[in-house]
Amino acid sequence: MIDLRSDTVTKPTEEMRKAMYEAEVGDDVYGEDPTVRLLEEKAADILGKEAALLVTSGTQGNQIAVLTHCRPGQEIILEAESHIFYYESGAVAALGGVQTRTIAGVRGAMNPESVKNAIRGVDIHYPVTGLISIENTHNRAGGAVVPVENMKEIYEIAKANQVPVHIDGARLFNAAEGAGVEVKDFAQYADTVQFCLSKGLGAPVGSIIAGSKEFIHSARKWRKMLGGGMRQAGIIAAPGLIALTKMKDRLGEDHANARKLAEEIDNIDGLRVENKVETNIVVVDVKELGVNSEEFVAHLYSEGVLAGGFGPTSVRFVTNFDVSDAQLEDAIAAILIAAKKCK
Ligand SMILES: *Cc1c(COP(=O)(O)O)cnc(C)c1O
Secondary structure (H helix, E strand, O other), X not given: OEEOOOOOOOOOOHHHHHHHHHOOOOOHHHOOOHHHHHHHHHHHHHHOOOEEEEEOOHHHHHHHHHHHHOOOOOEEEEEOOXXXXXXXXXXXXXXXXXXXXXXXXXXXXXXXXXXXXXXXXXXXXXXXXXXXXXXXXXXXXXXXXXXXXXXXXXXXXXXXXXXOEEEEOOOHHHHHHHHOOOHHHHHOOOOEEEEEOOOOOXXXXXXXXXXXXXXXXXXXXXXXXXXXXXXXXXXXXXXXHHHHHOHHHHHHHHHHHHHHHHHHHHOOOOOEEOOOOOOOEEEEEOHHHOOOHHHHHHHHHHOOEEOEEEEOOEEEEEOOOOOOHHHHHHHHHHHHHHHHHHO
């Protein structure tokens, strides 16, 4: 099977497994795991933030950020198809007691003027705007990169209104690779950042949240409250360090593979690539084949390719380091056969 469902499906590399075996560990709830501390320092440094915290997942990282920034009854501004709104099981409502104010973006980017207009003024009837969240890359927009300039404009508006900004940067390193900038260039326009070690970077487990020392101090307590205090977590941090220092440099290969995949798919009768491929995600409309996404995914499955339904007639393919060039060729051939079988 060639697995293009996500970049989360990769297995830890040989080097990662060795690093796990050899990791120096301690009890991280006591702050005594040297490998976790090293990872957190390194991550903070790369993002240009004062401090960072290893968390269990991207969802936990985003939720800890919301809980740390906001009080119940507040409102958060976020893009209409953002992960926090769309894919986190309603956690901001269930755990944070906050309500959402969504703004439809263009290729994942919210119009700064719309964000400005959505920030609540002082009125007894209004909730307080507690947070603005920006997703970069934007998953449902097909791995679109939110430009640094857009982030800067929103950040300036946020600062003028004393509202904190969070980046849901599950794939922030893909955004940096796609835009030809450093992750710091994005992170400078946010108070806090979440990124996943376990997506394109290939670590088996974990995400990082970063921000000021004060923010991370509170976030650590929220992490404990959510059951995210892990003991000898150096076992997890060790492959995370490899992800952060080495794997980020090869993301360009995934992006080149995604562009190649998109080009080939666009040449197949009945298939149309929906997104401008900027990173490692390709979204394909299968409507013209006269099937829905579920049916096409089933056809792909019988040809040895795993992909994910992404809408009634949309299918998502995500390139990752476990898919070799040869496998990509095989996947393209299999997609062609699957499309022919629908006709
Ligand atoms: C995957 C993802 C998350 C959540 O990460 P998990 O580790 O799966 O909880 C959050 N935001 C975005 C944009 C994502 O793509």
